[in-house]
Amino acid sequence: MTEGKGTRRKYHHGNLREALVEATLGLIEEKGPLGFTLAEAARVAGVSAAAPYRHFRGRDELIEEVALRGFTMFADRLEAVFNDGKPSTLSAFMATGRAYLAFARENPGYYIAMFESGVSIAGNSELARATERAMGVLRKAAEQLADALPPEKRPPPGMVANHIWALSHGVVELFSRGAPGARAPYSADEMLESGAAIYLRGLGLIR
Incomplete structure (x- = not known):
């Protein structure tokens, strides 16, 4: 062969x-x-x-195994980047975004299995735990960014984490595999960082 x-x-x-x-x-x-x-x-x-x-038992179960391995690798990478001694929570937060994009570029098979195959995360406890680990990094960052705000003005960290996750995924879809964004005059990293900065500034989490 x-x-x-x-x-x-x-x-x-x-x-x-x-x-x-x-x-x-x-x-x-x-x-x-x-x-x-x-x-x-x-x-x-x-x-x-x-x-x-x-x-x-079938192809779907095999793809679930690939997705599980991908989410585990993904969570490991986000945790490592966030805990890598960055000078501020904001810089660590932005580093996780770059790590998200890098993972998608470097591991297209895993990424597609994770996000484009239709696997049921809710129906697989191991997948759910691995996904929660990755989401937990973004949630922790959101909590730390909000520490400077009065409690009544702090946005729900889960909401912030989900919005940043959605923004990251959207940038991947726009810029990957010959998508229209690949012809843009700015990079995927620049698109994500500028979008995240506008979003966080709108919530009052950064100045």
Whole structure:
């Protein structure tokens, strides 16, 4: 089997689960999360069509595994960036936004599985926990930014976290995979940072 797009690692005894995840990442990047079958993932991994059923009940469960790994990596990255000794909460907050965009650029297969495959986060407790870890970084940043305001003027940190998450996701969609934003005279990072600054200033969280 020739190595190429959609073919990352041949199956070796005892490593079936990993081989299927690697094959699925390539297929997601090439065909989208709904553009391939479990049998095709097995073929790319170099195993029989029946082999994946040792670990997964179907393609959707395999994609859930990819999404779980992606959210875990994503949460690890956001936590590391936010806790990396930045001189202020604002700089740490902006660094998490840049990390969000970098993750999407560097890991398109994971990102698509996480956000574009239709996996049910609410229906998978591990996925829900990993997502909450990532959201928790943004919520913590929002809480710290609001500390200087009187309690009655502090916006709900969960709302702020969700708005910044939505803004980040929108920038990814606008600038990724040949989308119109790729032709803009400014970068995705600049778009996110300027949008976040306008939003936070409007809430009185920064001056």
